[in-house]
Structures are given as C-alpha cells and as structure tokens.
Amino acid sequence: MTLIVTGAAGFIGSCVVRxxxxxxxxxxxxxxxLTYAGNPLSLGDAQASPKHRFEHADIRDQPRMQAIFEQYQPRAILHLAAESHVDRSIHGPAExxxxxVVGTLTLLQVALDYWRGLPEPRRSQFRFQHISTDEVFGSLSATDPAFEETTAYQPNSPYSASKAGSDHLVRAWHHTxxxxxxxxxxxxxxxPYHFPEKLIPLMILNALDGKPLPVYGDGQNVRDWLYVEDHxxxxRLVLxxxxPGETYNVGGAAERKNIEVVDTLCNILDELHPQSGPHHRLITYVTDRPGHDRRYAINFTKLESxxxxxxxxxxETGLRKTVQWYLDNPEWVQSVRSGEYRNWLEMNYAGRTQAA
Known part of the structure; x- marks a missing residue:
C-alpha cells in the first residue's frame, strides 16, 4: 500500500508525510x-525511514510523473504542491x-490514465485528493457567515485565482x-516548519532578530487559524x-485580527525569550497589500458531522507550541534563510512606507 504526496517538502505536505x-x-x-520553499529537512525523521521514498520531481513534468506512478503503484495521491504566497503572486503571477493550474492538470491526466488501467478492486479504491484554500471564496465582511462548501467562488488575488482554477479542474475530472x-x-x-515569508513565522523570526514587525494596513484583517498538525x-481522515466527488472545508475555529495575532506572539515571546524583548515596541504598520481581502472564516460543520x-x-496552545519550536530549531531556520528568501523580503517590504 503506497501513497504519493506532492509538495512533500513544503509546510503542510511535510507535516502530512511525518x-x-x-x-x-x-x-x-x-x-x-525543491523550489525556494521546499526543504527536505522539513521531513524530519521520515527522511531516514524505510517506509519513505523521496522523488525530486516537478509535477508539470508529465513523463516523470507517469514513471513515478508506474513504479510505485499508489492507492492514492495527496496533491499539496502549489505556489501559495499571495504577495509573491502579485509580483509574479505566471509561475x-x-x-x-498547469501542474494540477498534468497530475489529473497522469492519475486518470493510471486509474483507468487499474484492476478491481484497486480501481474503485483509488483516490485523487486535492488540497486547496479558503481564499478561493473571496472576502467576507465582519457580519457575513463563514464560508461553506457551497459558497460561490470569488478569488481576488493571482494566487487564489490559480487555486480556484485548479479546484475547477479537479471537479471537472470527477464529473466528466x-x-x-x-x-x-x-x-x-x-x-512548525513554516517557511518564514508567512505572517506568523516572519513575525517570530523578526522579533528574535530585533527587526520591525511589519503589519499591513490597519491590522484589522481577519483570518481563521488552523494548526498544521490538526490539518x-x-x-488523512478525508482520504x-x-x-468521492465531495469537498470538505477544514477550519481552526480561531478567527483573529492580524494585529491580535502579532500582539499574542509578542506576549508569548516576552515570556519565552525575554532577552529580545519587549517585543511590542517592534510593531510597525506599513502600506497595505493591493487587494487585501478583509476577512476569511471557515464553517467546517460538514467535516465534523x-x-x-x-x-x-x-x-493559544498551538501558537505557544509554534514559538517554542522556532526557539528550539535554529538550524532549520538557518537552512531556509537562503539568498533568494532574503532577496524576497527586500523586494516585498523595503519599498513599503511606514503608515501614519
């Protein structure tokens, strides 16, 4: 029995593999x-396990993916490979x-050909699991109900539009x-193991370095936060x-304003790493992201029921575990702080003016 996980050296993928x-x-x-955000060290102890194999491959390479399917004969594929950072998508949407979109299309074609050739009962047991985002649903007001599986798609960034496109392809390959x-x-x-361009790891590492904690706009944008191990x-449960053919929303039941997230992080860091504090002094409001969605919220009643x-x-418990992990794992942090990552931070943040 074999499972293929794409994007396995990324943040969520590596957690699934571990x-x-x-x-x-x-x-x-x-x-x-193994693009900039992929790090084999994120696989942890799984790397050395006899139950694990690593294939350095691009999901857009159809012959390579066909060969992997043929060699390993998986019962399922968990497709997590994706470019996922909104700011990067604004600077470079083509990638x-x-x-x-193209990568997901390639995988769907490879999986379809493979599935059609399977004998029963393996054919009826095979699954193609596609992992997407709440951002495909667009932005909510403060009083709107949370996203449900039937919420209409309204992506507002190049990233969310590309994920919406991949979602539609997956749906079409099931129905057609x-x-x-x-x-x-x-x-x-x-x-743990979150690449430090995203809000929480960026704030943790900047705080430890005594650098500004850049908060977009007024800091009132709301997100629903989900601990990666829970995700x-x-x-695994959905798999x-x-x-088959169904969609399930996965949420953390933890809506927080961005400034509330940063405040909580500062309080935890003041306690766990006081030598770099007080950390609230580092909070700096900067020019907002273009088209910044105001609020996301997930209704996961279907998954629960x-x-x-x-x-x-x-x-609070998940965030404390996260901060402690970064404090305990400076080697991993150093391994991902490549020249490209530093160049990205310079490009994205250096030109933003401090908000009044």
Missing amino acids: QLVAETDELVVSVDA FVSTN YGLPTLMTNCSNNYG ARAL EKGR ELGWRPQENF
Missing part, C-alpha cells in the same frame, strides 16, 4: 521540485498559474471522467472516509 510515516505502515512517496476525487479547502495554517489529521473531525489545538 504523520503518515510515524503513524501508519504504508510506503509514503514524497514528490517535490502561480504554471504550477497551480469519473476520477474519484476528494477536495479540501482550508483556512490559514500555522505551526494533516483532517486530510480514508470522504465521499460526517467524519467526526475537530481541531485538537486552540489558537
């Missing part, structure tokens, strides 16, 4: 192109369309060709018990 290797007896095949697909749309993830557990999932971590 859980699968630690808690199941299946062979897990990690596929990753997002190429990876997220019968490919047994599963899809999830999650809220903002946080936790990985949800994905085993979800109904059908499959019995709820997050195990609340925001």
Whole structure:
C-alpha cells in the first residue's frame, strides 16, 4: 500500500508525510521540485525511514510523473504542491498559474490514465485528493457567515485565482471522467516548519532578530487559524472516509485580527525569550497589500458531522507550541534563510512606507 504526496517538502505536505510515516505502515512517496520553499529537512525523521521514498520531481513534468506512478503503484495521491504566497503572486503571477493550474492538470491526466488501467478492486479504491484554500471564496465582511462548501467562488488575488482554477479542474475530472476525487479547502495554517515569508513565522523570526514587525494596513484583517498538525489529521481522515466527488472545508475555529495575532506572539515571546524583548515596541504598520481581502472564516460543520473531525489545538496552545519550536530549531531556520528568501523580503517590504 503506497501513497504519493506532492509538495512533500513544503509546510503542510511535510507535516502530512511525518504523520503518515510515524503513524501508519504504508510506503509514503514524497514528490517535490525543491523550489525556494521546499526543504527536505522539513521531513524530519521520515527522511531516514524505510517506509519513505523521496522523488525530486516537478509535477508539470508529465513523463516523470507517469514513471513515478508506474513504479510505485499508489492507492492514492495527496496533491499539496502549489505556489501559495499571495504577495509573491502579485509580483509574479505566471509561475502561480504554471504550477497551480498547469501542474494540477498534468497530475489529473497522469492519475486518470493510471486509474483507468487499474484492476478491481484497486480501481474503485483509488483516490485523487486535492488540497486547496479558503481564499478561493473571496472576502467576507465582519457580519457575513463563514464560508461553506457551497459558497460561490470569488478569488481576488493571482494566487487564489490559480487555486480556484485548479479546484475547477479537479471537479471537472470527477464529473466528466469519473476520477474519484476528494477536495479540501482550508483556512490559514500555522505551526512548525513554516517557511518564514508567512505572517506568523516572519513575525517570530523578526522579533528574535530585533527587526520591525511589519503589519499591513490597519491590522484589522481577519483570518481563521488552523494548526498544521490538526490539518494533516483532517486530510488523512478525508482520504480514508470522504465521499468521492465531495469537498470538505477544514477550519481552526480561531478567527483573529492580524494585529491580535502579532500582539499574542509578542506576549508569548516576552515570556519565552525575554532577552529580545519587549517585543511590542517592534510593531510597525506599513502600506497595505493591493487587494487585501478583509476577512476569511471557515464553517467546517460538514467535516465534523460526517467524519467526526475537530481541531485538537486552540489558537493559544498551538501558537505557544509554534514559538517554542522556532526557539528550539535554529538550524532549520538557518537552512531556509537562503539568498533568494532574503532577496524576497527586500523586494516585498523595503519599498513599503511606514503608515501614519
């Protein structure tokens, strides 16, 4: 029994791989192109396990992906490979369309050909699981109800538009060709091994370095925060018990304004690492991101009622675990602080003026 995980050296993908290797007896095949955000060190102890294989491959390379499917004969693929940073998508949208849309199309074609050739009962048991985002649904006002699986798509950034395109392809491959697909749309993830361009790890590492904590606009933008280990557990549950053709929302039941997230981080850092504090003095309001969505919120009632999932971590416990992990793992942090990452921070933040 074999599972393929794409984007396996990324933040969420590596968490899924670590859980699968630690808690199941299946062979897990990690596929990753190892672009700037992919780091094999994020696979942790799974790297050395006999239950794990790593394939350095790009999901857009159809012959290579066909060869991987043929070699390993998976019972399912968990597709997490994606370009995922909104700011990067604003600066360079073409790469997002190429990876997220064309890459997903390539995988769907490869999986469809493979699935059609499977004998029963393997054919009816195969699953193509596509992991997406709540950002495809657009922006909510302060009083709007949370996103449901039936919420109309209204993506507002190049990133979310590319993910919406990939979602539509997955849906079409199920309805047109019968490919047994599963899809999830999650809220903002946080936790260990998070690449430090996203809000929480960026704030932690900047605070430890005594650098400004850049908060976009007025800091009132709201996100629903999901601890990555909870998300990985949800994905595994959907894979085993979800109904083919269905979509399941995965949320953390933890809506927070961005400034509230940063304030909480500062309080935790003041306690756990007081030598670099007080940390609130570093908060700096900067020019907002273009088209910045105001609020996201996830209704995961379907996942809870059908499959019995709820997050195990609340925001405060998960955030404390996250801060402690970054304090305990400076080697990993150093490994991802490549020249490209530093160049990106310079490009994205250096030109932003301090807000009045």
